[in-house]
Amino acid sequence: MxxxxxxxxxxxxxxxxxxxxxxxxxxxxxxxxxxLPATAYAVLGLLTFGHxxxxxxxxxxxxxxxxxFYWSPxxxxxxxxxxxxxxxxxxxxxxxxxxDRPDKTAYTITEIGRRALSHWVASKPVDRPVxxxxxxxxxxxxxxxxxxxxxxxxxxxxxxLMQTLDDLEMQSAALTGDETSGFSPLVFDWxxxxxxxxxxxxxxxxxxxxxxx
Amino acid sequence: MxxxxxxxxxxxxxxxxxxxxxxxxxxxxxxxxxxLPATAYAVLGLLTFGHxxxxxxxxxxxxxxxxxFYWSPxxxxxxxxxxxxxxxxxxxxxxxxxxDRPDKTAYTITEIGRRALSHWVASKPVDRPVxxxxxxxxxxxxxxxxxxxxxxxxxxxxxxLMQTLDDLEMQSAALTGDETSGFSPLVFDWxxxxxxxxxxxxxxxxxxxxxxx
DNA sequence: CGTTGCATGTAAGGTGTTACATGATTAC
DNA sequence: GTAATCATGTAACACCTTACATGCAACG
Numbered sequence: 304m305x306x307x308x309x310x311x312x313x314x315x316x317x318x319x320x321x322x323x324x325x326x327x328x329x330x331x332x333x334x335x336x337x338x339l340p341a342t343a344y345a346v347l348g349l350l351t352f353g354h355x356x357x358x359x360x361x362x363x364x365x366x367x368x369x370x371x372f373y374w375s376p377x378x379x380x381x382x383x384x385x386x387x388x389x390x391x392x393x394x395x396x397x398x399x400x401x402x403d404r405p406d407k408t409a410y411t412i413t414e415i416g417r418r419a420l421s422h423w424v425a426s427k428p429v430d431r432p433v434x435x436x437x438x439x440x441x442x443x444x445x446x447x448x449x450x451x452x453x454x455x456x457x458x459x460x461x462x463x464l465m466q467t468l469d470d471l472e473m474q475s476a477a478l479t480g481d482e483t484s485g486f487s488p489l490v491f492d493w494x495x496x497x498x499x500x501x502x503x504x505x506x507x508x509x510x511x512x513x514x515x516x
Numbered sequence: 517m518x519x520x521x522x523x524x525x526x527x528x529x530x531x532x533x534x535x536x537x538x539x540x541x542x543x544x545x546x547x548x549x550x551x552l553p554a555t556a557y558a559v560l561g562l563l564t565f566g567h568x569x570x571x572x573x574x575x576x577x578x579x580x581x582x583x584x585f586y587w588s589p590x591x592x593x594x595x596x597x598x599x600x601x602x603x604x605x606x607x608x609x610x611x612x613x614x615x616d617r618p619d620k621t622a623y624t625i626t627e628i629g630r631r632a633l634s635h636w637v638a639s640k641p642v643d644r645p646v647x648x649x650x651x652x653x654x655x656x657x658x659x660x661x662x663x664x665x666x667x668x669x670x671x672x673x674x675x676x677l678m679q680t681l682d683d684l685e686m687q688s689a690a691l692t693g694d695e696t697s698g699f700s701p702l703v704f705d706w707x708x709x710x711x712x713x714x715x716x717x718x719x720x721x722x723x724x725x726x727x728x729x
Numbered sequence: 730c731g732t733t734g735c736a737t738g739t740a741a742g743g744t745g746t747t748a749c750a751t752g753a754t755t756a757c
Numbered sequence: 758g759t760a761a762t763c764a765t766g767t768a769a770c771a772c773c774t775t776a777c778a779t780g781c782a783a784c785g
Contacts, residue, residue, distance in 0.1 A: 340771080340772070340773095341648075341650065341653070342772080342773085344657075345653060348656065348657040348660075351657065351659070351660060357735095357736070357737090358736075358737070358738090359734095359735065359736050359737075360735095360736095368656070369653070369656070371647070372647055372649045372652045372653070372656075373647070373648055373649060373652070373653050374646050374647070374648055376772095376773075376774095377773065377774050377775080378737090378738095379737095379738075379739080379773085379774075379775085380772080380773055380774080382737070382738065383738095383773095401735090401736090405735090405736070405737085405780075405781070406736095407735085407736060407737090408736090408737080417660070420657065420660060421660040421661055424654050424657045424658065424660050424661050424665075425654075425661045425662075425665040425666075425669075427669070427672075429650050429651050429654060429669055429672070429673070430650040431650070431676060432647065432648065432649040432650060432651065432652075432714070433587050433646075433647070433648040433650075434584070434585055434586070434587070434645065434646070434647055434648075434710070435554075435586055435587055435645065435646040435647075436585045436586060436645040436707070436710075437554065437642050437643040437644070437645060437646075438642050438645065439585045439586070439645075439703050439706055439707065440554070440558060440582070440585070440586050441637050441638075441642060442699050442702065442703050442706070443561065443581075443582070443585075443698070443699060443700055443703045444557075444561040444564065444633065444637045444698070445637065445698065445699040446564070446698035446699060447561075447564060447630070447633060447634040447637050448634055448637050448638045449638070452637075452638040453638075456638075456640070456642055459640075459642070460642070463644060485656070485657070485658065485659035486655050486656060486658040486659060487656055489655065489721055489724060490652050490655050490656045492717065492720065492721075493652055493655070493714075493717035493718065493720065493721055494649070494652065494717070495717070496713045496714065496716045496717030496720065497647070497649075497710060497713045497714045497717055498713070499713050500709045500710045500711070500712050500713020500714065500716070501645070501706075501709065501710045501713065503709045503713070504705065504706035504707070504708070504709030504710055505706065507705065507706065507709065508702055508705075508706055511702060553743080553744070555744080555745085570763095570764070570765090571764075571765065571766090572763065572764050572765075573763095573764095587745095589744095589745070589746095590745065590746055590747080591765090591766095592745085592746080592747085592765095592766075592767080593744080593745060593746080595765070595766065596745095596766095619764095620763085620764065620765085621764090621765080
C-alpha cells in the first residue's frame, strides 16, 4: 500500500458514504476498486471514447449506446453520478463557452479515473445479466385472461423487437471499422443475437396460442 | 362507475400512498387497475396456481419460477408486498398451525384480488423488457483491458448460460402437460430462446476475440 | 407566439437491497 | 454442538424515477 493510505481513509473509501469524502483518491489507493454503482462506471466509461461531454450530451450517448443491452439512467441521475465522480476525482469539469448560450460544463476522465475504470472492467465477480421481461410476465399469468389479449400483447412485443433489431444493425454497421469505437459494434451484434432469440421465442408462443386457441 | 365510488376515493386509490388506505377496494372500483408495482402483481399471481403460500414459500416459488425471465425480489420485499396486498384487500391471510413449529401465515388471493390481477395482465402499455447485461457492459469498455481478461469473463458467462438453459429445459419438461401450470412451460421455452440467443452472441464474441487477439 | 431543443438542476418519494434479530427443528 | 433450513420480520439506506423549475435560442 502506498504512502498516503491509512485505515481511516480505506474505511471511508469503501463505505457507502463516499459522497462525504473530503480527500480524493491518489494513484496509490488504486490497488482496489471502490464500490461505486455500476451506473457511475457506465457514465465514466462513456468519457473514454475521446470526447469531453456535458451531462446533457452524456444522457444522449447513454440512451443511444446502452439502451438495448443495459437500461439508460434518468437524466437527473446522470448529473448526480457526475457530481460524485468529480468528488472522488475520477472526472474533471471545465466550462465551455457556448455562442449565445449559457456555458456548458464538459467532463473529462482523469488518469486516476481511467485506472479505476480499467480495474472495474476486469474485476470479478461480474453480476449475472438481469432480465425484467414484462411481456413474458404477462404470459406467465396468461391463464387469467382471453388468449386473444395475450396475442395482442405478443404481437406488439414482436414489432417492438423488429425496430430494436433494425436499430442495432444500423448502429453496428455504422461503427464497424471505426477505430475509436472500441468493441461497441461487437456489443451491438451480441445484443442483436439476444433480441433475435427473444423474437424466435415470441413467435413460437404466438404460433402455439393461435393453433389451439 | 359503481355506487361506492367518489372522487376522493379515486384520488386515494390512484395516488402512491395506497398504504394509508383505510377503505378497501370493492368490486365496483375495479373498472381500472391501481398502480401497484409490478412486483406486487408478480407475488399476487403466484397465488393463482392453486396453493396458499406463506411469505417464505413465495420467496422460493419466485426464485424457482421467474428467476430466468424476471428478477426475483429480496425476501424482505416479498413480506412488504404481502402486507400491502392485504391492506388493499387483494389477499387474505390465515394462520396455519405447524407441528412443533411456530405457525406460518398462509396467503390466499381474494376474488377482488383475482379481478385486479386479471385486469393488470391484459392492461397496456406493457413495459418493454429491461435488460441489464453486465458482461456486455464490460465488453463495451473492453478497449481498456487485456483481451484475455475479457475472454475469461465471457467464458464464465457462457458456462453460467448453459446452467440456466439446463434449468429451463428441466422446468419446462417437468411442467408440460400439467394442467395446473398454466402457460409457464411456454414461458420457460421462450426464456430458453432468449438465453440461447445470448449464448450464440457470446460465442461469436469469443471467436472474434481469439482469432485476432 | 407556442413548441421543441439545449442545458442544468432540485424535491420528493417510490423501489429494492443488505444486514441483522429471533427462534425452533433437523441433520451431520 | 454447530450448521442448515424453516419462518418472519425490522432498520437502514442505496438506487433510481417522476415531476417540476429555470432560462435562452431557434423554428414554424
